[in-house]
Amino acid sequence: MISRNRGLLVALMLLVAVPVMGLELGDTAPKADVQMKNVDGSKVSISEMSGEEGTLVLFICNHCPWVQAWEGRIAEIGNEFQTKGVGVIAVNPNDPAAYPSDGFEEMQKRAEKVGYEFPYVVDATSDVARAFDATKTPEAFLFDENGELVYKGTIDDNARNPEQVEKQYLRNALEALVAGNEIPDQVTKALGCSIKFREG
Amino acid sequence: MLLFVVGSGRAEQNSRSVAKPDTIPVSQVKLKKASVDHILGTIPESNAQVTLVNVWATWCQPCREEFPAILQVYRELKEEGFRLIFISADFPEQEKQARRFLANHGVDFQTYMKTDKDQQFINALHPDWSGALPGTFIYDDSGELLRYWEGRAEYSRFKQAVQNVVTK
Numbered sequence: 001m002i003s004r005n006r007g008l009l010v011a012l013m014l015l016v017a018v019p020v021m022g023l024e025l026g027d028t029a030p031k032a033d034v035q036m037k038n039v040d041g042s043k044v045s046i047s048e049m050s051g052e053e054g055t056l057v058l059f060i061c062n063h064c065p066w067v068q069a070w071e072g073r074i075a076e077i078g079n080e081f082q083t084k085g086v087g088v089i090a091v092n093p094n095d096p097a098a099y100p101s102d103g104f105e106e107m108q109k110r111a112e113k114v115g116y117e118f119p120y121v122v123d124a125t126s127d128v129a130r131a132f133d134a135t136k137t138p139e140a141f142l143f144d145e146n147g148e149l150v151y152k153g154t155i156d157d158n159a160r161n162p163e164q165v166e167k168q169y170l171r172n173a174l175e176a177l178v179a180g181n182e183i184p185d186q187v188t189k190a191l192g193c194s195i196k197f198r199e200g
Numbered sequence: 201m202l203l204f205v206v207g208s209g210r211a212e213q214n215s216r217s218v219a220k221p222d223t224i225p226v227s228q229v230k231l232k233k234a235s236v237d238h239i240l241g242t243i244p245e246s247n248a249q250v251t252l253v254n255v256w257a258t259w260c261q262p263c264r265e266e267f268p269a270i271l272q273v274y275r276e277l278k279e280e281g282f283r284l285i286f287i288s289a290d291f292p293e294q295e296k297q298a299r300r301f302l303a304n305h306g307v308d309f310q311t312y313m314k315t316d317k318d319q320q321f322i323n324a325l326h327p328d329w330s331g332a333l334p335g336t337f338i339y340d341d342s343g344e345l346l347r348y349w350e351g352r353a354e355y356s357r358f359k360q361a362v363q364n365v366v367t368k
Contacts, residue, residue, distance in 0.1 A: 022330075065259040065291075098261070135350065136332035154331075157317055160291050190318040191255075191289050194262055194332040194351050
């Protein structure tokens with residue numbers, strides 16, 4: 001039998017409810033000065049990668065099939081807009097103890113294979129992802145020239161089949177940003193792999 | 201009343217061991233492609249007093265890890281009006297793997313594969329769900345969402361969430 005009197009239940013459940021947090025449009029990038037190890041062995045921060053037109057921060061990894069489905073498009077978009085004044089940095093927040101294929105050497109191989117011409121760095125504590133309230137890979141955060149978040153979400157509306165994409169959310173946002181136009185869809189979603197945060 | 205509880209993805213304390221499931225032949229697996237609207241529409245039409253919807257995929261490690269715990273809760277409470285709906289978010293070409301996984305876990309009841317585009321699917325389940333897998337949603341007998349969380353959970357969390365609704 002279901003209890004029809006849910007007043008007490010609801011009150012009890014509210015006590016443990018956690019508000020949904022997330023980086024909001026207009027926010028600046030948190031943890032932007034954290035130095036993260038790039039696949040080329042150098043250290044780089046989000047601040048150092050900021051571009052004249054804006055900055056694109058991508059949380060990605062190696063193991064996730066959703067990332068794998070999109071990684072060609074991620075490389076294409078990132079490489080292209082890096083030449084148009086947008087700073088681009090891809091961040092891997094996953095604990096390689098959970099996903100060995102997300103380890104540093106595997107990241108190096110992946111970056112070369114996929115053709116990332118932008119930094120692909122290790123979020124060594126997962127704290128950058130936590131600060132962004134990133135929950136999954138892939139997840140994109142685009143900041144404008146003032147450092148304010150103008151787009152967050154996914155790559156496009158069809159991970160599985162690039163030829164059947166109807167809405168190129170991230171590309172459209174980048175094109176609008178560079179052109180100085182209003183971004184059409186500022187918050188978008190797709191399924192993805194839960195980030196395996198490193199334990200403190 | 202909606203309650204938003206976003207999981208950290210960290211493992212919770214497991215209160216008990218989870219029994220190994222009996223397997224069934226792949227031919228007995230009931231996996232149907234369906235829209236999220238169709239799936240959710242079955243909730244108030246069923247006689248279940250509480251329904252747990254779990255979105256999973258064969259490629260999702262935390263989904264695979266929590267799967268036996270959800271099934272254990274189902275087996276313990278199904279006679280008390282608890283209905284379990286698994287929705288696979290696998291790509292269509294992974295259907296065979298999904299069927300094999302379900303067979304290996306003895307899932308002999310109706311389950312589904314999503315057909316909607318991601319954003320539509322996510323927002324229909326809850327606009328605040330980020331889309332990170334796994335996602336778990338708990339509904340009452342009228343189909344009203346009571347709570348949800350994303351990320352892996354343990355047996356104790358599933359059991360408690362269902363028992364909060366089912367009168368013992």
